[in-house]
Amino acid sequence: MTTNTAMHPTHSPTALIEANDLCVGFGGRSVLEHIDLALNPGEIVTVVGPNGSGKSTLLRALIGAIDPDRGQVRKAAGLRIGYVPQRLHIDPTLPLSVRRFLNLPGRHPRAQVDKALARAGIPQQADTAMTQLSGGQFQRALMARALLDEPDLLMLDEASQGLDQTGTADFYRQLEVIRDEIGCGILMVSHDLHVVMRAADRVICINHHICCQGRPEAVTAAPEYRALFGTDDETALAIFRHDPHQHPHDHDDEVRDAG
Amino acid sequence: MLDDFMVRAALAGLGVVLAAAPLGCFVVWRRMAFFGAATAHAAVLGVAISLALSVSVFAGVLAVALLMAILVTLTSGRGYAMDTLLGVMAHSSLAFGLVAVSFLTDVRIDLMAYLFGDILAVGRDDLAVIWSGSLLVLTLMAWRWQPLLLATVSEDLAYAEGGSPRRESLYLTVALAVVVAVAIKVVGVLLIAALLIIPAATARAFSTTPEAMAGGAAVVGVGSVLLGLWGSWELDTPTGPTIVCVATVAFLLITSLARLTRARALH
Incomplete structure (x- = not known):
């Protein structure tokens, strides 16, 4: 696959979500430029890009949290989105158990909540307060809530944060299982390049605009990708290793990223 | 029964704290404490305007509180931090309000009543306004409870699920303005924020669900009003401030008690 065919995606009537010529700027600074993308049912697409390249902004524009300056987002009728945000702060003054969090805003049968928690790997934590969960458990609770209604589209923003290396590998393996089980499309943002590349059907590399996209092996060979991430796997591995071990609680990168 | 001024005072106080309970929880959860105080301070300007124009104080305060709240919501995120903006708007509207009132020669005596409330002077008309508000x-809070909670936990989650967190925070803003307008007679502009925050903060100590916290805040609020009324009668102290003092003592007692029981449970 060439790297620029997908610069002009075909308008697919079956697409779950589609962005056309999406432009977003904050205070005169352009963050997203002319983004065209479409995601089909059952497809796993990963968005990669350096810090501050607009990855999180892209997801937030797709869910409707940011109004684009130009272009539009089209969603399939009745599209159910399961969204796992990059960071979520719950004020400690808000008493909220994991079960109550999953029952927000609509109530669900007890068994359905338990099943979602089991699927996300925290079956024992239903009655724990959200603010008392560890980073990894919190991330799994977000995942459980996103999966609760069997979404058509799962959107993950750096969802493996707070998980250790094995946890991260398991997490991405589990994504494929989830896709096969509920048949949802998955759109995720990550800089865990090494692991993400294996799980994705398609990789979109962005740095404000779409630099290149295609199958993982095609993208890693593309000159645009190499210009951003270096030329070999060791660089990617170094980026991957750097984060969880050196700065387990340092989210500065993500803050800049979200800006 | 309504002929007794103490009964009218109690009913007025109960009307305010019942509405303030669920709203106060959101003020605490969303860290809007200063926002609440600022909206309340702006009410003085509303008082001045309504006295000058000879319209109902309730209407004037409601209008200014709404305007203030909407102005802050619209201008936030444009260069200045939220609390700086609130500081500018709250204190300037308080100052402008006080200056404006000084031009109205015949209302100078009334000013203390608007700053600290005059619950013992509540009439039947006031009661009707307070309970309507x-x-x-309460209806607004019950209707929007779930979507408001979700928007409080995460605006992005609300957006992703087709919600509109901006509309939800507008509901909160309106509710806040209404509570300020009805509470001005009871505790005055300077102490309204206390009735929002202290009962909710007290209830946090013994609540494990958001609903329990709102209910607990209502109980603490009702207790503070009744005890405060009785205390101010016995000790001949100003009623509004006495109610707030009782709520504060409850906060200190219950929070320390909860901490002690938790420490004992650990041993």
């Missing part, structure tokens, strides 16, 4: 806020 209170029921409106």
